[in-house]
Amino acid sequence: MKAKARAxxxxxxxxxxxxxxxxxxxxxxxxxxxxxxxxxxxxxFEHDPKISESSFYLNxxxxxxxxxxxxxxxxxxxxxxxxxxxxENFEIHSYNHVPTSAGLASSASAFAALAACFAKxxxxxxxxxxxxxxxxxxxxxxxxxxxxxxxEWIKGDNDLNSYAQALNxxxxxDLHMLAVEVNTKQKKISSSKGMELAQHSNxxxxxxxxxxxxxxxMKSAISNHDFSTLGxxxxxxxxxxxxxxxxxxxxxxxxxxxxxxxxxLVHELRxxxxxxxxxxxxxxxxxxLCTLRNSKKIISAIHNLLGNVKIxxxxxxxxxxxxx
Numbered sequence: 001m002k003a004k005a006r007a008x009x010x011x012x013x014x015x016x017x018x019x020x021x022x023x024x025x026x027x028x029x030x031x032x033x034x035x036x037x038x039x040x041x042x043x044x045f046e047h048d049p050k051i052s053e054s055s056f057y058l059n060x061x062x063x064x065x066x067x068x069x070x071x072x073x074x075x076x077x078x079x080x081x082x083x084x085x086x087x088e089n090f091e092i093h094s095y096n097h098v099p100t101s102a103g104l105a106s107s108a109s110a111f112a113a114l115a116a117c118f119a120k121x122x123x124x125x126x127x128x129x130x131x132x133x134x135x136x137x138x139x140x141x142x143x144x145x146x147x148x149x150x151x152e153w154i155k156g157d158n159d160l161n162s163y164a165q166a167l168n169x170x171x172x173x174d175l176h177m178l179a180v181e182v183n184t185k186q187k188k189i190s191s192s193k194g195m196e197l198a199q200h201s202n203x204x205x206x207x208x209x210x211x212x213x214x215x216x217x218m219k220s221a222i223s224n225h226d227f228s229t230l231g232x233x234x235x236x237x238x239x240x241x242x243x244x245x246x247x248x249x250x251x252x253x254x255x256x257x258x259x260x261x262x263x264x265l266v267h268e269l270r271x272x273x274x275x276x277x278x279x280x281x282x283x284x285x286x287x288x289l290c291t292l293r294n295s296k297k298i299i300s301a302i303h304n305l306l307g308n309v310k311i312x313x314x315x316x317x318x319x320x321x322x323x324x
Contacts, residue, residue: 002324007113010144010151011033013032016030017029018195018208025140026156031144035147041094053089057094084122107139136162147164149171150222176295179311180285182284217229228275276288
């Protein structure tokens with residue numbers, strides 16, 4: 001049986017940065033994200049007794065056993081979970097329209113798409129909540145890419161109650177995110193490693209205690225279409241996350257000089273009356289929240305600062321889509 005699915009990336013506005021359970025990928029905090037239309041992964045999964053050897057192709061390039069290990073382990077885990085034949089081979093073709101390991105949520109869209117086409121190929125008949133739990137086992141943030149628009153990942157404390165839910169899958173908002181690709185090379189410190197290190201910050205536990213109030217404040221901002229509050233909370237959450245990295249032991253950062261320059265630019269633009277806010281994930285790339293009417297001015301200012309840097313103007317993206 002064969003199935004194909006597309007999943008879009010999501011960018012957390014309230015950050016997830018720490019695991020309570022590595023095996024189940026349960027987070028230490030709840031999070032809220034925005035699914036983006038501009039970045040996505042399309043994946044085809046086929047299982048058949050006639051397939052002589054399992055294989056994984058990324059952008060038409062067959063991956064080595066080492067490169068495939070995480071994906072194979074994930075599929076094997078799902079086969080066991082649903083009492084499927086663990087000896088049945090499979091073939092995966094994935095096309096990533098996202099720079100990999102650069103802080104642009106490539107693993108979120110990749111594992112959400114893989115979870116969806118796996119479930120469909122085996123006719124598991126899962127609803128979106130169940131599918132979000134399945135995607136979480138591959139990559140924590142993938143649980144949010146099952147849904148479009150604004151999404152909450154409820155942290156829970158076990159496999160059943162840690163899942164994503166839609167807050168508003170089709171927001172009627174003039175809200176855009178400018179993704180400025182400072183550096184799309186693979187980051188030196190993986191997200192998983194970064195999360196481990198960040199927990200050694202003396203401020204980490206205090207940060208966790210603020211999570212519930214930040215989640216409620218963001219939900220209220222979304223419900224009220226309050227761009228200013230949404231932007232302020234998003235920017236503050238990003239700053240808190242990266243403060244944990246800087247104050248870890250040993251401390252580290254994903255920032256590059258251009259990252260800092262863009263942060264300063266956002267401050268300057270706001271002070272001049274052009275409302276915008278930044279958010280930054282595990283990488284140097286900066287995402288700027290703004291309205292469409294201000295996007296051209298902001299893009300022009302970025303090019304004046306950094307030259308011919310690539311900027312992608314993203315809007316709200318959809319949830320899981322099946323392509324066959």
